[in-house]
Amino acid sequence: MxxxxxxxxxxxxxxxxxxxxxxxxxxxxxxxxxxxxxxxxxxxxxxxxxxxxxxxxxxxxxxxxxxxxxxxxxxxxxxxxxxxxxxxxxxxxxxxxxxxxxxxxxxxxxxxxxxxxxxxxxxxxxxxxxxxxxxxxxxxxxxxxxxxxxxxxxxxxxxxxxxxxxxxxxxxxxxxxxxxEATQQIIWGLDWAAKQKNAKSFFLIGSDYIWPRTSNKIARKHIENFQKNKVVGEEYYPLGHTNFNSLINKIKVAKPDCIYAIVVGGSNVAFYKQLKAAGITADKQFLLTISVTEDEVLGIGGENIAGFYAAMKYFQSLxxxxxxxxxxxxxxxxxxxxxxxxxxxxxxxxxxxxxxxxxxxxxxxxxxxxxxxxxxxxxxxxxxxxxxxxxxxxxxKTRVGLAQLDGQFKVVAESPELIPPNPFPKGYQ
CATH class of the missing domain: 3.40.50.2300 (Response regulator)
Incomplete structure (x- = not known):
């Protein structure tokens, strides 16, 4: 030691x-x-x-x-x-x-x-x-x-x-x-989705390990207990997973106002390409992710994610x-x-x-x-x-970015003040 x-x-x-x-x-x-x-x-x-x-x-x-x-x-x-x-x-x-x-x-x-x-x-x-x-x-x-x-x-x-x-x-x-930490990124982004996009039903998706599961637990509590809205689906897949056809079918049946996605790593490439191939595009479906940055879009391709949104503190276009x-x-x-x-x-x-x-x-x-x-x-x-x-x-601060065809995000919203970190939030554990 x-x-x-x-x-x-x-x-x-x-x-x-x-x-x-x-x-x-x-x-x-x-x-x-x-x-x-x-x-x-x-x-x-x-x-x-x-x-x-x-x-x-x-x-x-x-x-x-x-x-x-x-x-x-x-x-x-x-x-x-x-x-x-x-x-x-x-x-x-x-x-x-x-x-x-x-x-x-x-x-x-x-x-x-x-x-x-x-x-x-x-x-x-x-x-x-x-x-x-x-x-x-x-x-x-x-x-x-x-x-x-x-x-x-x-x-x-x-x-x-x-x-x-x-x-x-x-x-x-x-x-x-x-x-x-989660409350800085998740809560402000979800409130923006509810207020600016009138999202009242959410389908939660994540890779199967602690960050997506715990983040979606916090998201669900905020959606149901604080916003008084609904979670209409919640699914997890292993890191490296590449076949999302069954998930896409579930999304089509549930018809959520918002897909809330915490897919991580290389799986994002298959996920967004398959969404587009299935006709789930930004002109038809609102999607908010907290796991896709400009780094992941390099692999995904701007054409496969343009029009979807991400919530985090930094975008290259700031x-x-x-x-x-x-x-x-x-x-x-x-x-x-x-x-x-x-x-x-x-x-x-x-x-x-x-x-x-x-x-x-x-x-x-x-x-x-x-x-x-x-x-x-x-x-x-x-x-x-x-x-x-x-x-x-x-x-x-937390910002919301709109994905562009060139792989960048256009900042469309920003928290007015710095958000203090609260890693042990009451009512969310």
Whole structure:
């Protein structure tokens, strides 16, 4: 087990403390000669801190280098979704290194392939933490992979930055969740569907593992108990499933106002192509998904999903200065045809939030980095302003995007305020 310290997290739950933290951060950023995340990378906080002081728990840190891990599915059915996260995390690391690194040390990355297999994720996480002694890991996509590695991170006192929207009902000292938890993504999207599309009956669909099942459980409770609407069907299929003909027949019989889809990974390609082939198209059927980003549309094809909707916090088409810089940098590195989805952007936030916490703590030690994380803010995130809650999730907005033929989403709705994370919502468990 990696050494643990008994450093308590700062008390930042009350508004005054958060406001004070925000003012201090903004004052510090105002003095920077360069705006944006690349500018933050130039902050030399703690560059002269001796390694013996900055690393008291025997992590892979030298006077010139700090080692981190990446743990995603580069192969298997989840590669279609996770490749973007691998790319975005590497882009952030490259930008940080180009501007001086973290505490004056360049970041070295050890990449491991979880291969869309949950026991493999657990095995690789142990290698990264025990053998490689990495200071942090950026990784996972599915909740199944996160659940597989969580006991390892908690036993070995590692630090995971997890980028995916997920079902909530979890909070770990050893995880920073840079994607949305379920109530942020699901509830606002369902309310938009009911109010703007007059949806009163819903057919819930998901891949057969914890995130879609738990998310649809929350969706059902909101639809039935809070909206007083109806669920007219609920079906699940294994990851990698490719034959949806029986499901399509059930949808045709049920005639829902809204298909609510949480199909994951490569199965999306078959699902949307078969919907179109069966005549279930956007001009006849309203569909809202929380699992399809621009990354998945690359495989699905814009012509097979155009006119359907997605609810999440980020779309590549977001019109703000931060996002324009991010998209330009991403395409410069990975090609003009590369795309950026919600989880890809959330993956990009991980190294920046880790850097900010390390430099605030003046240490790479996990307990100190964790204690420094609540209250951190990024005004330079591509999605816009975000902040880390004491429960280790991010405050963020939710948007609804309309799928276009070119594979992008047009933002048609946005929550007026940041939605606070609530991973343990009353009335939904």
């Amino acid at each position: 990696r050494d643990k310290e008994h450093t308590g997290s700062p008390s930042l739950a009350d508004g005054d403390a958060v406001s004070l933290q925000r003012r201090r951060l903004m004052q510090g950023m105002a003095s920077l000669p360069i705006a944006g995340m690349a500018g933050m990378a130039g902050m030399a906080h703690g560059a002269n801190i001796p390694t013996a002081t900055a690393n008291t728990t025997k992590l892979a840190v030298t006077d010139t280098e700090v080692t981190v891990g990446q743990l995603h599915s580069a192969t298997g059915t989840m590669a279609i979704s996770e490749t973007g996260s691998i790319q975005a995390e590497q882009l952030a690391i490259d930008q940080i290194n180009a501007a001086g690194g973290v505490l004056g040390r360049k970041i070295k990355v050890i990449k491991e392939d979880g291969a869309s297999d949950w026991p493999t994720f657990a095995e690789k996480s142990k290698k990264l933490l025990v053998n490689d002694r990495v200071a942090a890991v950026f990784g996972c996509w599915t909740s199944a992979s996160r659940k597989a590695v969580l006991p390892v991170f908690e036993k070995e006192n590692g630090l995971l930055y997890y980028p995916t929207f997920y079902e909530g009902l979890e909070q770990s000292k050893n995880v920073i969740y840079t994607g949305q 019109d703000n200065a931060n996002n324009k810089k991010f998209v330009e940098a991403f395409k410069a590195k990975y090609g003009a045809k590369s795309v950026i989805g919600d989880v890809t952007q959330a993956g990009y936030l991980g190294p920046w939030l880790w850097k900010a916490a390390v430099e605030k703590a003046g240490s790479f030690d996990v307990d100190k980095v964790v204690a420094a994380s609540p209250g951190l803010e990024l005004k330079t995130a591509p999605e816009g302003y975000v902040k880390v809650d004491p429960n280790h999730h991010l405050w963020s």
